[in-house]
Amino acid sequence: xxxxxxxxxxxxxxxxPNDELSVGQVAERSGLTVSALHxxxxxxxxxxxxxxGNQRRFGRETLRRLAFVRASQRVGIPLASIRAALDELPHRxxxxxxxxxxxxxxxxxxxxxxxxxxxxxxxxxxxRQGGQGSHLRGGHQCRT
Numbered sequence: 001x002x003x004x005x006x007x008x009x010x011x012x013x014x015x016x017p018n019d020e021l022s023v024g025q026v027a028e029r030s031g032l033t034v035s036a037l038h039x040x041x042x043x044x045x046x047x048x049x050x051x052x053g054n055q056r057r058f059g060r061e062t063l064r065r066l067a068f069v070r071a072s073q074r075v076g077i078p079l080a081s082i083r084a085a086l087d088e089l090p091h092r093x094x095x096x097x098x099x100x101x102x103x104x105x106x107x108x109x110x111x112x113x114x115x116x117x118x119x120x121x122x123x124x125x126x127x128r129q130g131g132q133g134s135h136l137r138g139g140h141q142c143r144t
Contacts, residue, residue: 020057023048030066037066044083045069068095076114077107 027034040046041056046065048056065086072082085103089095095103 020049020059021062023056023058026058026062026066029063032066040066040069043079045079045086064095068100072103072107075107075111077110081107081110 021029023034023037026032026037030037032040037046041048046058046062046069048058048062051057068086069079069082072085073079085106086095089099
């Protein structure tokens with residue numbers, strides 16, 4: 001037997017008003033495009049359910065998950081690693097500060113390695129540009 005949630009008059013799931021969001025509402029609130037949300041859903045980073053009209057509905061925790069994904073991407077964490085971290089959480093649970101701390105500890109070594117690689121790359125580029133006192137694009141001054 002399939003259970004269908006009733007999505008009438010803004011009372012969804014738990015009976016609280018506006019408990020779930022349409023894909024357009026998530027896009028507006030997250031600053032992402034609808035196509036980006038569909039991509040993240042295909043990649044298993046966020047999840048939706050379908051209402052009686054076969055429209056996607058996202059839980060409010062999706063907004064925090066998206067913030068978690070975007071912050072992780074900004075520091076260079078690959079989507080596969082982000083998905084693995086989110087997969088460790090119970091379904092429909094928002095990552096909390098203690099969840100982020102566990103993930104940050106796990107990713108610290110990887111991030112340190114990336115930082116070292118970037119520093120080496122910058123040094124090589126500075127040497128190529130002429131050494132100390134030279135400037136890279138973006139105004140960064142070369143130092144030894």
